[in-house]
Amino acid sequence: MPMSDYEEAAIQRGWPKTDDDSTAEEFCRNNSVEPYGWEVYEHWVVSQWMAEQLSKRDQRVDSDFAGLCVWGRTSTGQSIEADSVIVEIYKATHTAEQTMEG
Numbered sequence: 001m002p003m004s005d006y007e008e009a010a011i012q013r014g015w016p017k018t019d020d021d022s023t024a025e026e027f028c029r030n031n032s033v034e035p036y037g038w039e040v041y042e043h044w045v046v047s048q049w050m051a052e053q054l055s056k057r058d059q060r061v062d063s064d065f066a067g068l069c070v071w072g073r074t075s076t077g078q079s080i081e082a083d084s085v086i087v088e089i090y091k092a093t094h095t096a097e098q099t100m101e102g
Contacts, residue, residue, distance in 0.1 A: 004035040007058060040072035044080075053089045 007024040011017065015027045028035055040060055051061045051069035060072035073083070080086055 005038055005058070006035040009033050009035045038074040040074055041076035042073040044071045044073055045069065046071045050089075053093075054085065057085050057088060059085055 006028045007017075010024040010027040010033060013027075013031065013033050015024060017024075022030065025035075027033070046054065046061075046069050048063070048069055051063050051071065054071050055061045055063075060074070062070045062072070075083055081090075
């Protein structure tokens with residue numbers, strides 16, 4: 001089943017991504033915007049922490065698949081470390097660590 005991407009569809013239609021506005025999903029529903037559908041190409045077992053990080057970024061994650069956390073990756077053909085969501089998580093984590101150290 002494709003993963004619905006409300007945020008990208010809303011941004012393409014002019015949704016102002018700010019904290020005090022509606023969510024991307026609300027914007028799409030209120031403005032008759034269909035979300036983009038992303039196919040899941042790969043399934044990866046991830047830690048609970050990574051599942052939470054991926055979920056925060058609207059990735060498809062099953063947190064209880066036979067006791068495992070499974071990420072439904074919507075990209076393929078590139079290494080995991082080049083995946084944009086992994087890069088985003090890495091940067092956020094290392095920025096937070098540097099702030100704590102400094």
